[in-house]
Amino acid sequence: MKDKIILFICKGNSGRSQMAEAFFNHASKKWKAISAGTDADEKIHPCTLQVMGEVGIDVSKQKPKMLTDELMKSADKIIVMDSELLKNVPSGYLSKSENWQIEKLLGKPIEEVREIRNTIKERVERMIETMA
Numbered sequence: 001m002k003d004k005i006i007l008f009i010c011k012g013n014s015g016r017s018q019m020a021e022a023f024f025n026h027a028s029k030k031w032k033a034i035s036a037g038t039d040a041d042e043k044i045h046p047c048t049l050q051v052m053g054e055v056g057i058d059v060s061k062q063k064p065k066m067l068t069d070e071l072m073k074s075a076d077k078i079i080v081m082d083s084e085l086l087k088n089v090p091s092g093y094l095s096k097s098e099n100w101q102i103e104k105l106l107g108k109p110i111e112e113v114r115e116i117r118n119t120i121k122e123r124v125e126r127m128i129e130t131m132a
Contacts (some may be wrong), residue, residue, distance in 0.1 A: 003032040007075035013037025013064035014045040015105040016081045022057050023124040036067040038088045051117045
């Protein structure tokens with residue numbers, strides 16, 4: 001039986017969606033998370049590396065990935081990090097999509113990045129609790 005897949009989408013795939021993927025894969029045994037960006041950056045944002053390291057999760061080996069139709073097709077559930085990105089989700093996938101409306105990290109002081117990280121962690125934990 002194939003793993004059920006959850007796909008986290010953000011713009012650069014160097015911050016929010018990478019955090020969500022890491023928290024999810026760290027906590028879930030039944031599902032697998034992947035993440036992608038609509039305009040993927042070249043590397044993980046240094047703030048992401050720092051704040052995830054602070055909670056004992058190393059994402060330094062992760063690489064930003066471009067969002068593809070194949071990734072959306074393979075996903076059982078799609079989490080979009082903000083409504084601006086919903087326009088990148090074809091209507092055929094909207095029924096399995098959810099908008100989390102998580103703030104962008106870019107330009108934020110590290111204290112705010114930590115708050116965003118904590119929000120993502122809480123959302124992921126709540127989601128895992130409700131999944132069959």
